[in-house]
Amino acid sequence: MTLARLTPGQVRMMRLIRQHQSQEIADVESDLPTPEDYPRYALMNSYLRRLKDYTAEIEAGEKLGIADFDEFQKRLKELQDLRSWIYEPISPFIDRERGKMIGNVFVEVGGYRYDQAYERIEKSRTVLAKSGAPLSDNRVRVVRAFKALLTMKIPNYPRLAEDFCVCGKVHDHRCADRLRKQIDKLKSVLGELETPLSA
Numbered sequence: 798m799t800l801a802r803l804t805p806g807q808v809r810m811m812r813l814i815r816q817h818q819s820q821e822i823a824d825v826e827s828d829l830p831t832p833e834d835y836p837r838y839a840l841m842n843s844y845l846r847r848l849k850d851y852t853a854e855i856e857a858g859e860k861l862g863i864a865d866f867d868e869f870q871k872r873l874k875e876l877q878d879l880r881s882w883i884y885e886p887i888s889p890f891i892d893r894e895r896g897k898m899i900g901n902v903f904v905e906v907g908g909y910r911y912d913q914a915y916e917r918i919e920k921s922r923t924v925l926a927k928s929g930a931p932l933s934d935n936r937v938r939v940v941r942a943f944k945a946l947l948t949m950k951i952p953n954y955p956r957l958a959e960d961f962c963v964c965g966k967v968h969d970h971r972c973a974d975r976l977r978k979q980i981d982k983l984k985s986v987l988g989e990l991e992t993p994l995s996a
């Protein structure tokens with residue numbers, strides 16, 4: 798842990814991210830399912846709790862003008878990782894609200910003029926919108942597959958692959974294995990969520 802005095806640019810960036818997170822908290826809260834909806838509820842509830850804790854920490858860092866910036870970025874990455882099991886992957890450059898936030902960071906921190914930042918984001922948006930998000934990495938789909946397995950709607954991995962594999966070919970044991978690995982990863986994430994963060 799290395800605390801350092803934040804530059805004014807970093808403080809502004811933290812404020813923008815915190816404002817964005819406050820909106821995200823409201824969105825997740827309004828979208829929260831009942832606790833019976835496992836594992837979605839467990840994922841969302843943990844995400845929400847961490848998001849709230851972290852937003853409060855950012856606010857404290859802003860006020861003091863001091864923070865561990867490496868830790869700050871590490872925590873943001875962890876939050877994004879957890880989020881990827883809950884919502885479809887979206888690129889900040891495709892989603893307009895997120896694009897606006899990134900644009901503000903370009904202006905506030907990167908010293909860009911507003912029209913330059915806007916142009917840069919529009920350019921990235923066009924490129925990324927064409928390429929699309931890789932479907933094979935879609936963790937929301939893995940959560941749905943796991944739920945089908947848990948509720949015994951679909952009793953085994955080969956049958957699961959028929960419904961949830963997106964390879965686009967005839968599904969075989971490799972598809973079933975891949976899905977099993979993805980579900981194992983989800984199980985380990987869920988196991989970690991149940992462990993308290995600090996003793």
Ligand SMILES: [Zn+2]
Nearest residue numbers: 962964968972
């Ligand atoms: Zn397949």
